[in-house]
Every structure is written in C-alpha cells, then in structure tokens.
Amino acid sequence: MSEITLTDNNFEQEVVEASKTMPVLTDFWASWCPPCRAMSPIIEELAKEYDGKIKVGKYNVEEGTVVAEKLGVQSIPAFFIYKNGVVIDSWVGAMSKEEVAKKIEKALL
Amino acid sequence: MEQLIIIGSGPAGYTAAIYAARAELKPLMFCGDEVGGQLITTTEVENFPGFPDGILGPDLMAAMRKQAEKFGTRVVEKKVTAVDFKSSPKKVTVGDEVFEAKSIIVATGASARRLNLPGEAKYYGKGLSACATCDGFFFKNKNLFVVGGGDAALEEAIFLTKFASEVTVLVRTDVLRASKIMQERAEANPKIKFMFNASIVGYVGDDKIVGARVKNNATNEEKDIPIDGIFIAIGHDPNTKIFEGQLALEKNYIKPVGFVGTEIPGVYVAGDVADWRYRQAISAAGTGCMAALEAEKFLAGNE
Known part of the structure; x- marks a missing residue:
C-alpha cells in the first residue's frame, strides 16, 4: 500500500484507531524542508517493503496544524510510530533507511 | 577483496565513485549516517556550476548518486565503525562485518557542530x-x-x-x-x-x-x-574519529600528503574531512576526482 495523506480531520481514524490493528508510521513534513525531501523516497520505499505489516501516512505541516501542535512538533521531518492507539517511538531529523527499518521492525514485535 | 572502498557519500565521495566506477574499479561505498552529506540539509545551491537556476541540495545529491550507480558503484547505506589501514589488505569494519580492500578513499566530510551541553x-x-x-x-x-x-x-x-x-x-x-x-x-x-x-x-x-x-x-x-x-550555527567538525591512530590529523582534520594522498600508500582523502579552508561542494568534488585518479594509478601499479 502506498502512503496515505493525513489531515487534522482523518488523523484520529487513520492513525490512532488504525494503529490498534496495525502499527502506523507518520511522517510530518513540508515541501521547503530539505531533509524532508531526502527522507521522502526512503519512506516511500519502506511503505512498499512493509506493505501489509505497517501503514504509512504523511502529514503536511503547512496544511494541518492541530495534530502537529498537539504532538508538539517544532522540527521536521518528525516521525511518530503508533501502536495500539499510542505513540511508541518518535524522532526528528533525517535517518538512514536501515535505521528507520530497524524502528519499524521493533514496532512489529 | 575490493579494489576500492569509498567512505562517505557527499560530493567528494560521489565524484570519486563516478571516476572510479568509470575506470572499472567497481567501488564499494559506505554512506555513513548522513547519506548524501551536508548538502542534504541545505536548500538552494546557487554556486555549483552547470545549474544557472540553482538546484536543491537533496536533488543535487540524488543526481550524483544516480550517476555513480549508473557506472557500477555499489552504494551501501551503512556506517563504517572502524578501520585498519596498516594491515595488508586494508580493513574496513561496518558493525560486525569486515571488508578488505586494496585502496581506500576517505571522504567522510564534516558534520554540524553541536554545543554538547547536558541534556x-x-x-x-x-x-x-x-x-x-x-x-x-x-x-x-x-x-x-x-x-x-x-x-x-x-x-x-x-x-x-x-x-x-x-x-x-x-x-x-x-x-x-x-x-x-x-x-x-x-x-x-x-x-x-x-x-x-x-x-x-x-x-x-x-x-x-x-x-x-x-x-x-x-x-x-x-x-x-x-x-x-x-x-x-557554530560551524562544522570533520568526521575523523575512526581514523585516530591511523592517519595524521591536524586540528582534527586529516592532514593530506601532497594533494590527496596520506602517509599510507593506497589511502587517499577527499573533501571537507581534509579541508578546513574552502569547504565547498565543488572543491570537495574536485578532490574526489583527484583521489579516484590516484587510486586508479596506485592499483594499476600494484598489479
């Protein structure tokens, strides 16, 4: 499955609720953020490689504000992994594909 | 055994890779933590020749990687954790794997300096x-x-x-x-x-x-x-920790012998890791080219 677009309106259902059946990796990004652009193909590849195991959603901080503020996002790219309705892992900044994969593997345990 | 291992994935590393791959050395590159190097976190690059309208740092690095891979560079997104250049062949450790190579190009660049205060x-x-x-x-x-x-x-x-x-x-x-x-x-x-x-x-x-x-x-x-x-925004530090005791350092930068050589035959250095003065993408690319040509010459002479 490819990544889905997250908004303030669908976040609760697509992330928080959905994470009760499958972990969800969320990517908070913006077009003007260079490391976000660097991460974007990595996240896209991982979404394909872990198809059926995790769900991946992208939240554009220029379009949404409520969820980003609630999570205290002050730096992007910012990533949150949800499982069973709660955040189980989060980090900011660019990271190698291998390291992100490790975090996904951990969330799948 | 590898002909050439390139450590680092900035403009120096990729340029070295393009030249070495075209010389059929089948270089193996380890990217390190910051895949693509410092330009990944910049926006518009306006002084790299050939891009009159500027180019975004991540786009420039993606293009360099594509060019390096096109000629047969194997790009591995892993970080080198230790080196032994004094042994023969030279050894490069990546986590629990050890790779051997006849020649090495060190292009680990520099990383943004932090204040390193508690917490x-x-x-x-x-x-x-x-x-x-x-x-x-x-x-x-x-x-x-x-x-x-x-x-x-x-x-x-x-x-x-x-x-x-x-x-x-x-x-x-x-x-x-x-x-x-x-x-x-x-x-x-x-x-x-x-x-x-x-x-x-x-x-x-x-x-x-x-x-x-x-x-x-x-x-x-x-x-x-x-x-x-x-x-x-307090500047950058060269990434030389793993080379302590292996290569001569000066103020933490690798001290080159000649243009891009080191005191160890077959080990070359390119880019910001040896350049406290210019630190430009284009000068890094230039030394990457020189290092690859030197490695090629070294390997030809050793056959």
Whole structure:
C-alpha cells in the first residue's frame, strides 16, 4: 500500500484507531524542508517493503496544524510510530533507511 | 577483496565513485549516517556550476548518486565503525562485518557542530534546532536565539526573521566573524539584535526549551533568559574519529600528503574531512576526482 495523506480531520481514524490493528508510521513534513525531501523516497520505499505489516501516512505541516501542535512538533521531518492507539517511538531529523527499518521492525514485535 | 572502498557519500565521495566506477574499479561505498552529506540539509545551491537556476541540495545529491550507480558503484547505506589501514589488505569494519580492500578513499566530510551541553539531545525538536530552513516555520511571532558569529549564523538569523518577532544573535567574542556583506544585511534588519561575549551554558525547560542560561564571557556572569527557540550555527567538525591512530590529523582534520594522498600508500582523502579552508561542494568534488585518479594509478601499479 502506498502512503496515505493525513489531515487534522482523518488523523484520529487513520492513525490512532488504525494503529490498534496495525502499527502506523507518520511522517510530518513540508515541501521547503530539505531533509524532508531526502527522507521522502526512503519512506516511500519502506511503505512498499512493509506493505501489509505497517501503514504509512504523511502529514503536511503547512496544511494541518492541530495534530502537529498537539504532538508538539517544532522540527521536521518528525516521525511518530503508533501502536495500539499510542505513540511508541518518535524522532526528528533525517535517518538512514536501515535505521528507520530497524524502528519499524521493533514496532512489529 | 575490493579494489576500492569509498567512505562517505557527499560530493567528494560521489565524484570519486563516478571516476572510479568509470575506470572499472567497481567501488564499494559506505554512506555513513548522513547519506548524501551536508548538502542534504541545505536548500538552494546557487554556486555549483552547470545549474544557472540553482538546484536543491537533496536533488543535487540524488543526481550524483544516480550517476555513480549508473557506472557500477555499489552504494551501501551503512556506517563504517572502524578501520585498519596498516594491515595488508586494508580493513574496513561496518558493525560486525569486515571488508578488505586494496585502496581506500576517505571522504567522510564534516558534520554540524553541536554545543554538547547536558541534556542537549532531548531538546532537539523541542525548541533546539540546527536547521533554520526546516524549523523556522514553527516559531511564528516567537523570540529566538541564534548561536554563532559566522556567515551561516547571520544567514539563519535573517531567514528566521520571516517568522520570528525577534532574533538575537549570540556571539561568543566581541566581534562577528561573518563577511562584511552579511554583517551589513543583518544589521539593517530591524528584527535582529546582537548579544556579544555571550555563550549558552545550559538549557531551561522540562519537556521543551523555555529559556537558556547565558554566560557573559567578559564578566563570567550567568543568567537565565526566557526564549522560545534556539538555533545553532557554530560551524562544522570533520568526521575523523575512526581514523585516530591511523592517519595524521591536524586540528582534527586529516592532514593530506601532497594533494590527496596520506602517509599510507593506497589511502587517499577527499573533501571537507581534509579541508578546513574552502569547504565547498565543488572543491570537495574536485578532490574526489583527484583521489579516484590516484587510486586508479596506485592499483594499476600494484598489479
């Protein structure tokens, strides 16, 4: 499955609720953020490689504000992994594909 | 055994890879933590020849990688954890794997310097940032500190005034190191203030930054100043930790022998890791080219 677009309106259902059946990796990004652009193909590849195991959603901080503020996002790219309705892992900044994969593997345990 | 291992994935590493791959050396590249190097966190690159309209840093690096891979470079997104250049063949350790090679190009570059104050890691993303381009947006109508006195610091400060209500530049000494043109631009900006002889010695805040402990370097007085965000722009450090005891270092930079050689035959160095003076993408690419040509010559002579 490819990544889905997250908004303030669908976040609760697509992330928080959905994470009760499958972990969800969320990517908070913006077009003007260079490391976000660097991460974007990595996240896209991982979404394909872990198809059926995790769900991946992208939240554009220029379009949404409520969820980003609630999570205290002050730096992007910012990533949150949800499982069973709660955040189980989060980090900011660019990271190698291998390291992100490790975090996904951990969330799948 | 490998003909050539390239350590690092910035302009120096990729240029070396393009040349070496075209010379059919089938180079193996280890990218390190910051895949694509420092340009990954920059926006527009306006001084790289061939791009009259500028090019985004990540796009330039993606193109270089594609070009290196096109000619047969194997790019591995892993970090080298130790090296042994004194053995024969030379050894490169990546986690629990050891690779052997006849020749090596060191192009590990430099990374943004951090203040390394207690508890610093937890504040990144919580009011502390090393990327104004990325994070300025989150500080609309806020008061900010920019730490640093060079061109990069002033560039960040000017950029941040697009969002912030006030930006105070903290300069460690009593003078700016920045170029005259940048100083003039910053001084002309009504939202920018300067605080000289000032260093941050601690962060204030439980789960995010609400202030900073600032030391006056002239009087040694310290006081807590409320602030919404802190942006760090205090320069770069070369990534040479794994080469200590292997290659000669000078002020933490690798000290080249000749243009791109080292004291060990078959080990070459390129880019910012050996360049405290110029530190440009194009000069890094240039030395990457030289290092690959030297490695090629070395390998031909050893057959």
